[in-house]
Amino acid sequence: MFDIGWTELMVIGVVALIVIGPKDLPEMFRTLGRFTAKARSMAREFQRAMESAADDTGLRDVADDLRKATSARSMGLDAVKNAATKFEAWDPLKPKPGTSAVPDPDAPAAPAAPPTAAATIAAGAAATAAPVAAEAVAAAPLGPATTALAEEVATKRAARLAEQAARQAQPKTDAPAPAGAAPEGHEQA
Structure with missing residues (x-):
């Protein structure tokens, strides 16, 4: 002492x-x-x-609350650290383990659902979107999730373009009649 x-x-x-x-x-x-x-x-x-x-x-309760509020777990810092570690280890060019870009040929095919009107329209749009989607996929090497997203965006873009082309190809029926033409049911005298 x-x-x-x-x-x-x-x-x-x-x-x-x-x-x-x-x-x-x-x-x-x-x-x-x-x-x-x-x-x-x-x-x-x-x-x-x-x-x-x-x-x-109640000072002890306040001190306990402050201790809990400033702990790394409650602030989510441990989750942020885990996410940062995973991000540092992530390689966008590698597929995830357990997944492959090529489907397994031994796996049974999924049963086909009956086509709906929306599916028929989507199939037509997909046929026109194939070159656009291929261009989007070929633009950069992407992971499977990013590739699927790029294909979806390209398909939607192609569907919009096909819809616009269809509208432009339709004859306009709402056009005003020429100045010298008589309305239907009336003959000119």
Whole structure:
């Protein structure tokens, strides 16, 4: 506690024995022991009073809430670290393990659903979108998910272009009649 060794204690004891005397020395040690015990009990009581005051005011609850709020888990920092680690290890040119770009020839084919009107239109659009989709896929080496997304976007674009071409090819029936022409059912005189 005070870094006092056995030799220093013996020197202090000898000096106390000479100064106080052998008759009063045991009584002085008892008094010193009581004083030390009383000081320790007062320190413990003070510490308990401070803890109970902190409990009464809710300071401990606030401290616990702050500790929980600032923890790495509650802030999501561990999830961010995991995501950063996965991103650093990610290679966009490699397919995911367990997936392949080429379908398994031994796998049974999925049963075909009856075609609907929307499927028929989509099939027509897909036929016109094939060159556009092939161009989008050939543009850059992409992963399977990105390739599928690029094909979907290209298919939608081709469907829009086909729809616009179909509108332009239709004859306009709402065009006004020429100035010299008579309305239907009426003959010119």
